[in-house]
Amino acid sequence: MARSIRIHQLKLNYAQQVVFDGLDWAIGSGENWLLSGASGSGKTSLAKVLAGLTSSHGRMEVCFDAASPLPACVMYVESWYQFKNLEGVANFYYQQRYTSLQTKDVITVGAELEAFGAENGLQPGGLQQLASGFGFSNLMGSTLLELSSGEHKKLQLLKALWLKPQFLIIDQPYTGLDSRSRTVLNTLLDQAAASGVQLILISNGTELPACINRFAELVDGMLLQHNSSPQREEAAETPLAALPEFLRTRPAYATDEVVRMENVNISYGNKQVLKNITWEIRAGEKWLLQGHNGSGKSTLLSLINGDHPQAYANTIYLFGRRRGSGESIWDIKQHIGLISPELHWYFDAGATVFQSIASGFFDSIGLYRQPGYRQSRQVDELISFLGLSEHRNELLSTLPLGKQRLALLGRTIIKNPELLVLDEPCQGLDDRQTQHFNRLVDALSVNGMTLIYVGHFDAALPACIEKKIVLEQGEVKLAEDLFERI
């Protein structure tokens, strides 16, 4: 019997909201699909229905090919992946991976993959080839906690490509991957398709593997089919609403020298992750920080945000003060608004949208102090500016990823900080949201905020960027002005 998945009259509600009300979809033999749609359109919900992870009303039939050597299953690779420590708890904090600790309570990449292989009866040979293709071979001894967000994504992709299920659904396959890894991934996906895996990729991206031959888009709970990747119409430039008053003033700088690093070196045991970094950032500069996955970008930023223990043994000046001269990390953080995939990953699951944004005043992960009257007013102004008013009192973790991201972006700017550190801020946002967000960054930049921006997609950067620093294997490969100042 031919391989297929058929969905008939699917109905699904999520938190009293109707997501699908009679959706039909037929996935035939040999078809590789792209599923796109705006943030919150139900892409992830639909994928979970296909994988049998969500119960829904309606009929779904999955037929596997009994003659195929591939495992008869539908595998779903989440965009958001949670792991636990050896004691079964997931009580991590985002700064944890920078601290050296002898007792390892989180398993290694190698052990994780070995367990996955044993569970599914897979040959180690297939893995080695995939891992080296992804530049992943030297990470086998690292614990899961030490991986960057891009490396976590690769680990999940490796498992899926090693297993080669008959149906493989990947939610946001390119998130967090550098451009070289995206090319490698497309080659590997084409190879998987050629060996009989049927793919369903959930993405709004345009760099797709050649094997994709069907295109669907979720719009208002319905599945629209297209002949090619749906052209995102150039979002009409809806004018940005006026910034809230408190964001229209220049942040108060104590000094013009925001960051100065001299010959900074960071290593764990014999593994050196940053080598001789010298970098200076002056008030109001807008920097782009780039580098491949694992090149040391997050470590570099952690030094600036007071999150790295080894900052104390290096020559680093932040906001005019030498690190390790008696300042506290809270003194540093009050100058900075930070977002990163790791911060989002380990954010307080019990915080509402309001609490999450308000916690930016105190630089805490979740809210532990009562904001004052004026602070609460600012939070509400920002919530309305970001279009999140209807979600004000909902738990952050229950919103679609794109909206969670927006709320955490609100958290970074709530105190109108001198320095904005945006580490892949648009992961999980759709094109329109990304564009909207970058225009917001541009608007903020006008008032003199200093910026460090990390992004892997050159086409999706704010216009205000004027300087660029590139890391390669822990070293500065390039630092330049992007254009002559006029």
Add this chain to the structure above:
Amino acid sequence: MANYFNTLPLREKLNQLGVCEFMDSAEFSDGVEALKGKKLVIVGCGAQGLNQGLNLRDSGLDISYALRKEAIESKRDSWKNATENNFRVGTYEELIPSADLVVNLTPDKQHTSVVNAVMPLMKQGATLLYSHGFNIVEEGMQVRKDITVIMVAPKCPGSEVRAEYARGFGVPTLIAVHPENDPEGKGLEQAKAYCVGTGGHRAGVLRSSFVAEVKSDLMGEQTILCGLLQTGSILSFDKMIEKGIEPGYASKLVQYGVEVITEALKQGGITAMMDRLSNVAKIKAFELSEELKTIMRPLFQKHQDDIMSGEFSRTMMEDWANGDEKLLTWRAATGETAFEKTPAGDVKIGEQEYFDNALLMVAFIRAGVELAFETMVEAGIKPESAYYESLHETPLIANTIARKKLFEMNRVISDTAEYGCYLFDHACKPLLADFMARIDTDVIGRNFNEGKDGAVDNRALISVNEVIRNHQVEQVGAELRKAMTAMKAIKTA
């Protein structure tokens, strides 16, 4: 060395037992000022040592680690932990003489030898900090009169101390100054500053004394916290197996049940925990727990009496001298229990099911918390201290059982707590033999509400509710929980 507490006249015993004040956050407005620019030297770099040091340094304080020469030369884990995080590390001789504050974060058992080694090296007028008062109170360590002796005890494992600080919060902490060693009157200010440095001031600080801390801590850990959780877990599991409940289910129900049940305790005390049961089930659990309290009260009293008289620490120190013979035998026996050896089954148990199907566990926990609290208060310990060492810590310990059962619990707690836990467990099980013979699976293993129409007598329910809600542990608890502003739901498996 003589037991310090026993050298005191009764008036002074009561005076020190009675030090207990929940501190207002305004008391910490000077931040770390009292320790700013001072040299803090931590002795020991295990979980508490490393994590407290990371927090203190991130609060702007000057931290280094003094380790024994052998630990440095053979590059032990403690040496690696400290150096790889860029702390200065040196021998006692190198670092202690210049230290303004020496922080002793080694295990209880080593305190006497560590303090004897560092004391002659400490400069005039320096401060010695403990995180537990056993050495001072039970062993009677005499510290040089020019040295200030203080205690700062975060009430959580070291990893939590760091995790909560990094999130911008902290863990509840207890602080004290030893009245025999406060020559300059600076002890309290330094203890408060240290507490701010570890983040504890954000989560609630109780001012106590060395004596009150030791006598209540020992009582809590031996009885409700570890002892009764161990006894209750084993008896509940064995009963289910005896009555034919599937072992994987029984194992999971107990292992994760203690955590889920005590989560309600953490949020809203005994009242909230009992309110998770239906009315009929609540009345049944109440009756069982009343019966348990009557049976176990003499045992709780014996533990408290032995702690107060010093008998407990005397026998335990005998075991130390004996190479931990009893401790090691009991530890091995715990590893061999059927509960320990039966892995949790791959069955889904809903949150409410942990209450409905484990009514006996709820009864054990109510009986244990109330008994420990009542016994401590009767012995002269203040209700706030008694609350911390009974109800407050129960969910933290239950959390370790959920991770890896009793073995994990006994690994995480101190050797002192572990020794006391086994002592209690071995005396308690025979005491409950008759009671357990009458227990069936309606109260452990199956849903108590099944086949009942749920009807109760109004007056019976009202009087049960009154007894539960008007207990002193509930009144004190409501006040203290309000003060601990943010209590976060622990992540259940």
